[in-house]
Every structure is written in structure tokens, then in C-alpha cells.
Amino acid sequence: MYSEKVMDHFQNPRNVGEIADADGVGEVGNLRCGDIMRISIKVKDNVIEDIKFRTFGCGAAIATSSMITELVKGKTLEEAEEISNRHVAEALGGLPPVKMHCSNLAADALKAAIADYKKRTQQHGG
Amino acid sequence: MYSEKVMDHFQNPRNVGEIADADGVGEVGNLRCGDIMRISIKVKDNVIEDIKFRTFGCGAAIATSSMITELVKGKTLEEAEEISNRHVAEALGGLPPVKMHCSNLAADALKAAIADYKKRTQQHGG
Amino acid sequence: MRRVYLDYAATTPVRREVFEAMVPYLTEKFGNPSSVHWFGREIRKDVDEARERVAEALNASPQEIYFTSGGTESDNMAILGTAAALRNKGRHVITSAVEHHAALDACLSLEKQGYRVTVLPVDKYGMVDPADLEAAIAEDTILVSIMHANNEVGTIQPIKELAAIARKHGVLFHTDAVQTIGAIPVDVRELGVDLLSLSGHKIYGPKGIGALYVRKGVRLSNIAFGGAQERKLRPGTENVAGIMGLATAVELAVAEQQETYEKLVVLRDKLIDGLTAVPDVKLNGHPQQRLPGNVNVSVERVEGESLILSLDMAGIAVSSGSACTSGSLEPSHVLMAMGLDHQSAHGSLRLTLGKGTSAEDIDHVLSVFPGVVQRLRDMSPLRKSGEE
Amino acid sequence: MRRVYLDYAATTPVRREVFEAMVPYLTEKFGNPSSVHWFGREIRKDVDEARERVAEALNASPQEIYFTSGGTESDNMAILGTAAALRNKGRHVITSAVEHHAALDACLSLEKQGYRVTVLPVDKYGMVDPADLEAAIAEDTILVSIMHANNEVGTIQPIKELAAIARKHGVLFHTDAVQTIGAIPVDVRELGVDLLSLSGHKIYGPKGIGALYVRKGVRLSNIAFGGAQERKLRPGTENVAGIMGLATAVELAVAEQQETYEKLVVLRDKLIDGLTAVPDVKLNGHPQQRLPGNVNVSVERVEGESLILSLDMAGIAVSSGSACTSGSLEPSHVLMAMGLDHQSAHGSLRLTLGKGTSAEDIDHVLSVFPGVVQRLRDMSPLRKSGEE
Ligand SMILES: Cc1ncc(COP(=O)(O)O)c(C=O)c1O
Numbered sequence A, B: 001m002y003s004e005k006v007m008d009h010f011q012n013p014r015n016v017g018e019i020a021d022a023d024g025v026g027e028v029g030n031l032r033c034g035d036i037m038r039i040s041i042k043v044k045d046n047v048i049e050d051i052k053f054r055t056f057g058c059g060a061a062i063a064t065s066s067m068i069t070e071l072v073k074g075k076t077l078e079e080a081e082e083i084s085n086r087h088v089a090e091a092l093g094g095l096p097p098v099k100m101h102c103s104n105l106a107a108d109a110l111k112a113a114i115a116d117y118k119k120r121t122q123q124h125g126g
Numbered sequence C, D: 001m002r003r004v005y006l007d008y009a010a011t012t013p014v015r016r017e018v019f020e021a022m023v024p025y026l027t028e029k030f031g032n033p034s035s036v037h038w039f040g041r042e043i044r045k046d047v048d049e050a051r052e053r054v055a056e057a058l059n060a061s062p063q064e065i066y067f068t069s070g071g072t073e074s075d076n077m078a079i080l081g082t083a084a085a086l087r088n089k090g091r092h093v094i095t096s097a098v099e100h101h102a103a104l105d106a107c108l109s110l111e112k113q114g115y116r117v118t119v120l121p122v123d124k125y126g127m128v129d130p131a132d133l134e135a136a137i138a139e140d141t142i143l144v145s146i147m148h149a150n151n152e153v154g155t156i157q158p159i160k161e162l163a164a165i166a167r168k169h170g171v172l173f174h175t176d177a178v179q180t181i182g183a184i185p186v187d188v189r190e191l192g193v194d195l196l197s198l199s200g201h202k203i204y205g206p207k208g209i210g211a212l213y214v215r216k217g218v219r220l221s222n223i224a225f226g227g228a229q230e231r232k233l234r235p236g237t238e239n240v241a242g243i244m245g246l247a248t249a250v251e252l253a254v255a256e257q258q259e260t261y262e263k264l265v266v267l268r269d270k271l272i273d274g275l276t277a278v279p280d281v282k283l284n285g286h287p288q289q290r291l292p293g294n295v296n297v298s299v300e301r302v303e304g305e306s307l308i309l310s311l312d313m314a315g316i317a318v319s320s321g322s323a324c325t326s327g328s329l330e331p332s333h334v335l336m337a338m339g340l341d342h343q344s345a346h347g348s349l350r351l352t353l354g355k356g357t358s359a360e361d362i363d364h365v366l367s368v369f370p371g372v373v374q375r376l377r378d379m380s381p382l383r384k385s386g387e388e
């Protein structure tokens, strides 16, 4: 069902946890659908310096969370924002069709975290 | 499907043929249904002295024809007339339900032969 | 006693390779393909692979293959499934008078739901006339179902031509290829059909497994309800061992089709010649457009079941279109549709050849047949006009 | 890696005796039971005998047993077949909220044909209240379908009592006994049911075969069309090997039921105790009226599929009522009907025990389980109220 890459990320998820003094936090999903993802980011000079996730969800949800943290670490915010669900799924060597909605969640959580960061810095800056 | 008795009568049918100078002949069935039976009898002193059959039909049709000739040989006409489909089927150790109509035919053919004999003797006698 | 089996159209022995392909799935490989864990995933992979192999043999793609419990269910799914899916498009279905009951009765069952059903006639060889199909197609026609070759008389229909007519009118075309896989070429694209049924046990596979080809883009409604198996179209835990057996059977049947055809045609013609050399024995079905393994004759003045039984007692297994073998009073609807009279229909005999058939088998049958016929004719009240 | 299979409710391995009962029918005994000749008669006799053996095991008579392609088809035939046969008597059907989809969806499909369908609720243990059934029966009720025991949570329904209520009102009663044969006593007369479904692959038999008990005098309409097999109710060449395997499987399951029950209950309770000793792990289903091999727990703050996968990586095969295992977004309709909140329903885990399960297996699972749960909880954004 799942590719080896998915299983690797599920089994050895990268960047699990919560950044204590995060610059932005995004949480998406709900219990009804059985998926909740929280991504926290540390940003320095417009670059995502650190990123961590916590996920309640199926194997695909955990793997996509893990994969997206790897994909964006060290990227600028603009580069990170361009990462789509498709990119995540491709990086994982594909996902079963019924699982595509899980990869949506990961990109959405990242976007929410960046939006949160921007809101905070605007507040600070403006 | 068929009992051993049925197969025996099918394989070694008794009294096949036609009595040349028969006292009565009965033929029942039609090609539409795929069964035709002809029974000819020789009667002496109210007793069926000889009986022969010819049958176009399935295994059950042939076996019931053969069996009925055995059952009635040497019987009086009254005794012969009492033989029912059920008797023939029972004497054969039973017939598959879908084949019960074949045993009807045998008794009917015998009845027709006896009726023919009676008609002829009435004509002679009256 | 020497036993000769000449009823390959009724069913075939499971071939060794098929049996061996099944054994692992009746022993250690037992998982449910729907399970997420290793035991299930292992099987899912194998079932997917089997689907690919069946697809490849038919020149279809794997997503176009659905596994069923046999030819009957495939026919039912194709006909009742499309009829339900297209009920708002139209309610007219066309079939032929010589279909297997699995297709014919499925079509006729639609009448109770308010569909019109046209049953096309056949000629004396059992052949559908494409002009009749053309004429029968109406505004509200949604489906045509005509079998690839007939199981009783072996007549091969001009499916490519018939399917083209349906396509021209935007009407779906289903064919029952249960008797043709492995006998003549079956290529879904070449035939141009939208739906095609097959069954395992006619091609040296197991009983109780079949498949339905559904061309991409053709939508069926469910005729059964339950789990999400077979892309939600055919619920129920998959008959995994059956599927693995079917894949091997289809693959081998198609690979060996040409060779089988050439071998059987020779034996078939020898058998036809020998049987019809007996007086008043006539061939039924098409003399040329005929399955390589099918022989069907009418033996005048003799009823079919009594012939089968007599041959059986001599160790020869054949079948008949006689009413008495089916438990009804009417003989084969196929023979009647071909215009045979009742006597010929009741006196029909089907001998079907297959992998195990040898020239010696044919010789044996031909040596036994005349005596058996004579014996039954002697017992028959029917006489040749002029006789006795 | 040590592999522990705890998914016997999904499917079971074919037992040796069953496999051996099947082999002759996948090799030399290949005839079609409908054939008149020796090759067919030989098989017909064996199929009849198999029917007798299944009947005897259920305390039914042979004419009351119909072979099908599995539990799904049995459920469909029972429900759709009686509904069609009694459509002029009434168009109201009653079922429960925790049925297998093969029964539930078959019932619901009738709504499109103008039937009313009442879906009875269940309590927090998944149990139907007989008073609810009594209240739901109306003038036009024709059928009640309630399963003998649930496949997900193992709750055993009071079928005898429920069937008696239906009988009192002259309403037919169907039960899906797919999960109960061999686990608890199943006697059709004792239960007082009119129709009862079973499936081969849940009782160490093959996949793709099942049976339906239909009490003498109960009339079903055909839901499939074709040949005259199974007394014209279920067309299609019989899955002979499957039938022979099923008969052996049913016979052995029933013969060993008591012994199996006693063995499994001990292991089950040990497993339940061990799992629920982990904080925030709760048992689902009835604590007493429960299948001997069923354990179903909700693991708070962890999603079910991730649990299955983690256990699978440790060699332990289990299943889940999680939405993510079914490819839908909604978790198990059974757990939801029992009133579980979404988190508990998504975090459910089903472990089902069977013949191969040993005390060491249970120990192994209990040694692995806490670590797996901890790891996933560490990864989860959900926190116990009061935590972090
Ligand atoms: C032409 C044809 N269609 C359908 C069937 C039914 O197939 P099955 O017996 O697998 O249901 C058969 C054989 O019985 C057949 O010959």
C-alpha cells in the first residue's frame, strides 16, 4: 500500500516535537476526520531554521508531516510557501489515491504556521 | 440421479418390441415433450399374457416402460388398471422429482392399450 | 472401463499449473487483501498482479478487470449493472435468442422493471444477422448483449461487426466470451466491445471464479452491496485462490490458443464426419464459423438423454440439448431458435473436445456410436417414413 | 521476525483438513454436477453430501441449505430475495445500526425501490434492545435482519429473543452468523431464525464460498439469473472445491466450538486485561456478551491506522475501525453507533484471536504494545487534559 519512503518516514519520523519558543505555529485538521497536525517553525532572516511537527493521524499523515519538515528546513519562506501537496506526495514516492487528502493537510499546516509567523511579525513590526 | 433399478431397466429393458397380432395398442405422449410410448398387449381370459413396448424418451421413460411391462405381465386387466404412476416409480426405487411425469406416461400408455383392447372386444362381442 | 470425456464445454479439469498457482493461497498465504498489515498487503500485491495478467491476456488494462464468482455473475453484472446505471438514458436492451440463460434471463428480468427487451432471431446455423441488430436499435437502446460463441452449437457470432453497429449508435455492447477464451482469439480492443464476461472452469481453471471486463469510462451500478472490494463494484472478500488460478488459466489459454485451435479442429472434423456418416444424423450449428472443440448433432428418432445415458454406460461422457437433461419439458431454446423441429431438438447430442482429447478417443466414440443409436432406434416407436 | 496474527475476524488460514477435502476437486474430480454422465453424477453426489453435512452442523435439513459465493452474497440473497418475494405483502424492513455493510447496505438499497427501512439503535455496548424491535414492527414489516455477533466489537445479540418477537408478529427473521459459527453455538431451530448467513473464510475454510440457510416454507425471489443450480435460486456452476471445503470447515468448527470457546476466552481476557492496563486504553463492546476471540479497544490520542502500522512493523497483525483503514473519512459506523466520540472511534484497535493463538503471542503483544502507544502519543498533538 505505502511506498518504502512513506514507511521510512512513518517509522523514523524526522523533526518530531514542538519548538518551545516557536516563531509560528499552525494547526489543521479535526478529530472528526481523524487527522490533526501541528507544525511549529523557527525563522531567521526569512529562512526556516527549525521546524517540528506533531501529528494525530494515519501512516500517510505522519509521513507527509515528516517529509514536509525535511523539505522546507533551510528554505526561505517564499520557497516553503510554494511547496504543494503534490510535491510532498511525490517526494514520498507517491501515496495511495485514498490517502491524497493527508498530504493536503501537511502543506496546509505549514502554510498556517507561516501565516502565524507573518501575523506575529507584522504585529511586532507594524 | 437414477437408482440402480432404473439403470438396470434402461440398460436391459424387458419386453421391447411390438406384438404383431396385438389385442390392444396404446400410444401416448408427443414429440413436443420428447416422450412417446407405445404399448401393445396380448390378452387371454382377461389376463395380460404378453406385453411389449416401444419408447422414444429419456432414461426414466424407457425404464418406466420396461418396468410396467414386468409389473402387469400375467395380471388380470382389473389388476393392471390399478397400477398407478406411483407404483411404477416405487418399483423402480424412486425417480428424481423432475422425472415424475415420465412415470405418468407409462401408466397412461398401459391404460390406453387396455382401453383399445376393450373397444375391440366390445365391437367383436356387441 | 475406458472413459472418454467429451464434455469440455460443460467444464474442464483444472490444469496442473493452475492447481499449483492456487495451492499457496489455500495454505500459507491466507491474508485478507483488504487488511492493512503484512498478511494482507502480501495478498493484495498478488491479486493486483493477477489482475494485470488477466488484463494483458485480453489486451485490456488492469483497472478494466473485475473478478466475479463466475460467468453467470459476470453476465448478470454487465447486463443488470449497465441497465441500472443508464435507466435515465433509456430502457431498451437487445440480446439474441441463443444466449446462455445467464445473459438471456438477466435481460428478460428487466422487463419486470419496465424495460423493453428485443430478442434477435438467429438463422438455421444459430447466427445473428447484423442487419437485424441495426434495425432493432432505437432511440432508447442502452445495451446490446450477444455472446461471442454459443455453448451448445458452437456458432461464432460476428462480434466485431455487431459491436461496431452498437458503437455507431452510441450503445454499449456486452459479449459473453465464456466459451471463446483459449478457443479463438479474444482481444477486447480488436473486438471493440465495452463489456466481456469470462469464467474459470471452462478454461482449465477452478469453478466459482470469473471476470468481467468493463471498458474504462463505462459506468455500472452495483448489483450487490457490502464492502469496498473490486473498486466498490463487487463486494465480498476476494476468492484469492480462485483469482490466482484464473489468472494462470487465462494466461495459458490465450498463449496456447492457436495451437489448441489447430489440434482440435482436426479431431472435431473427424468426429463430425464419423457421426454424420450414420444414417439420419445431422450436424447442428454453423459448418465453418464454429468453435474448434464443438460438435452438435441431431440423431433422428432417438431422444437425447437416452443417448447420453447409453454412451455414458459405454464410458463416454457427452451432453444434450434434450429437455430431459434440464428437467423442463421444452428442449434447448438454442436449437428451437435455430428452427429445429421438436424431434431433432430432443434428439440432439453435444460432444465437446479439449486438451485431453486424442484421436483414439474419437475412434472409440465412433466405434461405439452406431450400435448405441441402433439399439435405441430399435426401441423407438418412431419410424423413418417408408420403414416398417 | 516473529509474526503474530491477531486478525482472525478478517480471515483465517485454511486448515489442513479443509485443504485436503478440496484437493480432489481441484485435480481429478472435475465434473460439472449438472452433467448427466458419470463425471457429473460423481460430483453431484459429493455436493449433496456436503449439503447434508452443513445442514446437520446447523441442525437444519439439506433442502434448507444454499451455497453462495460468500457471506456478502448470503446476506444480499436473504435480504433482497425476501424483500422482492414479499413486496406485495409489505415494504418495511428492520435492521440494526451495527450490521456488516453486506446486510446494512443491502437493506438501505431497498429505499430506492420504495421500501421503508428502520435502522435500530444500539446501546454503548453495541447491543440491540428487544423492546426497540417490538416497537419498530409495523403492519407492513416483512423482514428483520440482525447479526448474531458483531465483527468489529464482538457483541453477541439476543437473537433468540429478537427472532421470537419477529415470529410473534409473523415477520421473517434473518441473522448474519458469519462471525459466530465455531465461536458460540449456532443452531437454527434453537435460535428460531428463518434465514442465516455464513462464510467459509472466517472458519478456516476457503474464501469465495458461503451458505444461506432458508427455513423450509420461506420463499425467496431470485437476485441472480441463469442456470437451474441450487434449486434455481442461485445460478452458476457450483464452486465444488469451495463447497467441499466449506462442509469440512463448518463441520469441524461446530464440533470444536466448545473447546475453542474455552481456550480463547482465557487468552482474550488476558489480552483485555493487559491492554487496558495501559493508561487511557478502554475496552469497546460488551464485557460479557462477547465473542470469545474478540478484543476491541480505543487508545486515546492515537489514530488507529498508525497503531496498526506500528504493530505491523513489530510483526503483529491487527485491524482497526479507523476511517483511514477503510479509505473513507468517517470511522467505523459500528463504533459511532455505540456513541463513541470521534477520537475514540479513530483510535480503535481490533485484535481477534483464533486457533493459532498462544499465550506467548499474547505476552508478546503485551510487551510491545505500551512502547508503540507511547511513541505515537509522543508524536501526537493531542494531550490528556492536565498534561503539558
Ligand atoms: C456461454 C456461457 N455463459 C455463461 C456460463 C455460466 O458460467 P458459470 O458456470 O461460470 O457461471 C456458461 C457455462 O455454464 C456458458 O457456457
Ligand SMILES: Cc1ncc(COP(=O)(O)O)c(C=O)c1O
Binding pocket: C235, C236, C237, C238, D009, D069, D070, D071, D072, D073, D075, D100, D102, D147, D149, D150, D151, D176, D178, D179, D199, D200, D201, D208, D209, D210
Ligand atoms: C459479520 C460479517 N458479515 C458478512 C461478511 C462478509 O463475508 P464475505 O467476506 O465472505 O463476503 C463478513 C466478513 O467480511 C462479516 O464479518
